[in-house]
Amino acid sequence: MDRLQEFFAANTFLVLVFAGLTVALVVNEIRLRFRPFKAVSPAQLTRLINDEDALVIDLRGNAEYERGHIIGARHVLPSELSPEHRVLAKLGKDKPVVLVCAGGLVSSGVATKLAKAGFTRVAVLDGGIGAWQGASLPLAKGKA
Structure with a gap:
């Protein structure tokens, strides 16, 4: 001692x-452990899209989005996305919404905002679009 x-x-x-x-x-x-959203892997995101028709929102800039985005993802800049945004207004608050950005940092802040607004099934793609590409999953190119 x-x-x-x-x-x-x-x-x-x-x-x-x-x-x-x-x-x-x-x-x-x-x-x-106590954040109001969950992180999903590329495989889990694929299941959410296929099984539950999850809404995927890409929060990256215009140029990054046009270079490659998840098929079916809607492009909305973080500064424009609010719980009243037209893309979210059509949804029920219990439909899965998955936010995607370059690495997961931007989407975490937006996910917290949506969860506080009452969206119950908010998730972020863990690792961002880089994780999606790392899993060799397809990207669409061009504008939405």
Whole structure:
């Protein structure tokens, strides 16, 4: 026990960094478990599209969307997408909505906003369009 105390005294900075990282990891895991939407893999997204006619919304910029998007995906910029948007107004709030962006960061923020507005089946494509391409799934090119 004395050696452990000696180690802590000699390496206080490293011990504090380790403790801080541990706390950050735990907090991040708790946040992920209690977020109001779920992340889906490319395979799960394919099932949602085929079995439940999920609405896929691509949040990337115009140029990225035109270079390649998931077949049937609607293109809406994040700044334009609100719970009252015309694409969402036609849906019931319990129909699956899957948001896609380049890497998953933008879609997470929009998904939280939709979930707070009452949409019960909101998801994001885990890893974004890169994960879709990584799974060798097809992309459509051109405008919507």
